[in-house]
Amino acid sequence: MSYILVTGSSRGIGKAARESLEARGLKIIGHATQDGGDDTIAADFRDPMAAQFLWNEALARSGGDIIAVVNNAGLFEANSLDSSDIEWLDRWEDTLRINLTAAAQISRFAVRHWQGRLAGKSGERGRLVHVASRAAYRGDSPAHWHYAAAKGGMVAMHKTIARAYGAEGILSFAVTPGFTDTSMAGDYLASRGGAGLLADIPLGRVATPEEIASIITYCALDAPSSMTGAVIDANGASFVR
Incomplete structure (x- = not known):
């Protein structure tokens, strides 16, 4: 039985992605910051060693048969320009570590693992799916420099991986949602005027976690290999490229 590792799988997009992938018959190894279980590993990505612990534990539980990784774990918290210097820096570093550095670590471990495996009949060894954000392209609020920077870095990292290892x-793949109906986005929507913010979304509503999960599932299982390097937008036309 093949496994997929999904980070940040305890709620929101990650939980929906887990359920969508399980519905396709895949075994999922989940991740949460706390409260791991038989099929969920606890790892706090603020700790520089947490990503390596998660990967090693996932590899052991899967018997080495991880065919895909979904980098979904994220932190979205305000960081006011007027906060103290140390508070501003702490929030910047926490956000970059959780949203980007941990994803980079896990991606590196996965690439090295797959390089040592025989390719399947299709020539594939493994797939990475990165959950970024439209903020990678259009930026974010004045209190979210760090979040936009992390997601921009994730997209650049994804493109580099696709170009570097496609031949192997x-x-x-990367997905760039706009606002999604999760608790994380809900707090932000409320702080920015709630329903009034929907005027910026031509579709007239935010995405559901299930919609983003369906894109993740497609990338992890169904997307043709020639799509490697693609970034799929899902933001209700609030940002188009």
């Missing part, structure tokens, strides 16, 4: 059968 290691594929990379």
